[in-house]
Amino acid sequence: MAAFNVTYSDTSTLILTGIPGLEAAHIWISIPFSAFYIISLLGNFMLLSVVGKEQTLHKPMYLLLCMLALTDIATPTFVVPKVLGIFWFNLKGITVAGCLTQMFFLHTVSVMHSATLVTMAFDRYVAICNPLRYSTILSNARVAKLGLVGLIRAVLFILPLPLLMSQRPFCTNRIIPHTQCEHIAVAKMVCGDITVTRIYGLVLMFVVMGFDLMLIALSYILIIRAVLRISSKEAHQKALNTCTAHICVMLTYYTPGLFSNLTHRFGKGIAPHIHIILADLYLLIPPMLNPIIYGIKTKELRDKVGKYTCRR
Template identity: 65%
Template sequence: MGYIVILLGNFMVLFIVKQEQTLHTPMYLLLCVLAITDMISSTIVVPKALCIFWFKLKGITMSGCFTQIFFLNAVLVMQSAVLVLMAFDRYVAICNPLRYTTILTKARLIKLGLVGLTRAIVLILPMPLILNRLPFCDNRIIPQSYCESIVVSKLSCGDIIVSRVYSMVLMILNMGLDQSLIALSYGFIVRAVLRISSKRAYQKALNTCTAHFCVMLLYCAPSLLTHLAQQFSQDFAPHVHVILANVYLLVPSMLNPIIYGVKTKELRDKMFQYLCTK
């Protein structure tokens, strides 16, 4: 059911933005990219998980597992880059509104998107290569519904220090840097909003950031909690890891279109207009 909600909700966002010329702005284009990453990340995981629960197809080859790890993590790193761009978009819209259209052009967004994609591939490519070099014992039961690098490395009989160090470095380079940039952007936004004297302009500036800020928390909080739980697994019960791993991937993807549909007036109005017309 959650997977269907993810596909329908994010497809609705993509369809409405594509149909409405007035929504072809950097903010909504970035929202579309985020919707695409949501659908891809859930599609990488959910069909295999459904095969496990419905058809008892619990086996997966090592190459299949490593492929899932690469594509899933690459999409998640790309997703993090999109969240940074969305925070930067709101920063420019609030702090430099007169230069918004000249700073965030479509060509520049495409270039930044390609940089984010390249970064994702470069950061994640070593991960399956490191795991492939590890010796694995006979007991290869992954205690959750999809392959995760830290979980897979713990099945190895050999020394996993390289894998652990790389996971920590990756978390610092990706999550640490990206979330620091997001926090910095919102720090400037809050400072600019507090300086606004007009109450109406103040409310408008605050409302335009509410949806973005909710989505940032929705993605960042479960992500950070999941990574910390995996690093300190001895302090958590096995079922907690399974729940956190699925919440981390599925819940933000489900709620993202709902948050934007409720909080963003332009998207909400177009959505109701289209549904009522149909």
């Protein structure tokens, strides 16, 4: 990312203010922030460790869970250390290159996370609608390739955002009223016409989220149709139980994500600190809840986690 053409001043510094209007409460706000982050790291690293050690869990479904866990570790890690630096030590400065780098990785991981959820929906569709062909349609190697495609897609879609911003100077007022270098917050600091950047960011949000949600919806329409054809109520329940965890994870990710993005762009009457808290919680809550949801809803994983924790 050092290749960004920030020719106007590589040494210039932007100021992240934290949560404007709540500066006096930064220390108190840092307590849930750091707690959520620690719980998220512990849960996701435990999931990775258990799946890595257990040969019986080396299946496409658990490989996808590991991919989700990696994005859940990366997402808050790109933000929380800087936020805590602001809250605890008043370290508000960040270089332009550093800000653009944070923005690139933060949004790239977000798009990758969405792609993983789409692949997981496809995995559930194959498991329920084509169970006899599951092992041939979805092998570990094929899931890894789908993950690589998702990563390449995320990089190609997000890379233009920092590149477009790096071509324009920032205004004299280099204060970003935010805890992170979120795209819209940084775009407001750029001088000159940023119509192209704004339109690209908006189109990107609707194309990525809209397309991914459409594929997920299609998968579940086919799943519901297949389940309704099953006469046994026990089979109904078993089929739906395999989807419950994935549905919960999707709700915790897409609902606050869409709400945060739309209110930040169009919610002019909402107080700035509400925008920022929503954006931060969007990065903290899903990574913390995902391993808990899958740990509770997936019996095989729950048993393996219990075996290791009890042993210790």
